[in-house]
Amino acid sequence: MLHLYKYAKPLIFKVDPESAHQITLRALKTGILRPCSGFSSDTLKQSLWGLEFKNPVGLSAGFDKNAEVIAPILKLGFGSTEIGTVTPLPQNGNPKPRIFRDPERGAVINRLGFPNCGAVLFKKHLEDYRKTHDRSLGVVGVNIGMNKEQTDPAADYCFLIKELSEYADYLTVNISSPNTPGLRDLQEKGPLTDLLGKLTQTREELEGRKPPILVKLAPDLTEKQQEDIAETLLSCKIDGIILSNTTLDRPDYLPPDFSDQKGGLSGLPVKDKSTALIRNFYKLTKGKLPIIGVGGISTAEDAYEKIKSGASLVQLYTGMIYEGPLIAQNINKGLVDLLERDGHNSISDAIACGHFSA
């Protein structure tokens, strides 16, 4: 079924992006989209934060907002999936339309504003998944955010840490969506130090599992902000960084009717910006904090570039919209060839190698 995507794509693209997404989720749930063949290679395996990643390619947050298609996604060949962003209370997000495609430039703009089913139902879905699947199927990260009306962000993040830690392999603190007013301000040094202090303390007080906490950042940070954040993440003992979320940039080459849409831009136009951010954060943190690289990945070369720049793992979303459900398998196959070409015995050997070569 999966290789038929090239025939299905023109039909899917006739439907508005959000309906197309709902159709895709339904197809995944019903099992219509089944993998043609599994691909695995020991070269791609990696252990990080005590978790076993069977390959470095993950699905990034926003695709499976309500934890509904965890197993089908992992069975497509992704080594991990990051579900959410979930907020404590259910919310509808912004008025529709709120997702826009520019297929020629491999780009998407979204201003969804965290529509999701809320923590109670999300937890039930995740609990059901855990009861029926072995952890070896793949790593499941949980991306947490705050409700739009919340005036005390830490309260929402701490609540979600307490509610979901038992089931999450790792937690991602999303402070970088451009679609929730004030959220990105949490990236400033004072608020960030305060927030992360409370979150790590909440995690330490848990009686059961204490999952690693990662922070997901925007690509639109000044050099000074990047320096401050790197220092804060290290001093707050955060476990990793996800670089990056969507950008507010609008490159000149985008057509005006697309470019004028409000929201976060993803896909090819954010690729180099996110790679530059990875390279800089690797330097600023002296390689002490594992980085998940995300932004504009659609080929093995794109993924490899992020790994060579300092990412230990990668994620993608927009690439799957344009390339289809075989994308993870194809990138993994391509990565094995690229590692072999460059004489690396494993994916770990290639991480940040771009920093050390001439």
Ligand SMILES: Cc1cc2nc3c(=O)[nH]c(=O)nc-3n(C[C@H](O)[C@H](O)[C@H](O)COP(=O)(O)O)c2cc1C
């Ligand atoms: C439609 C859409 C919805 C998204 N929703 C979320 C979200 O809920 N939480 C989040 O952290 N990132 C979200 N993202 C950002 C992606 O996870 C990713 O960081 C960004 O799109 C860059 O990667 P890409 O170019 O591979 O899409 C969303 C992206 C898109 C396109």
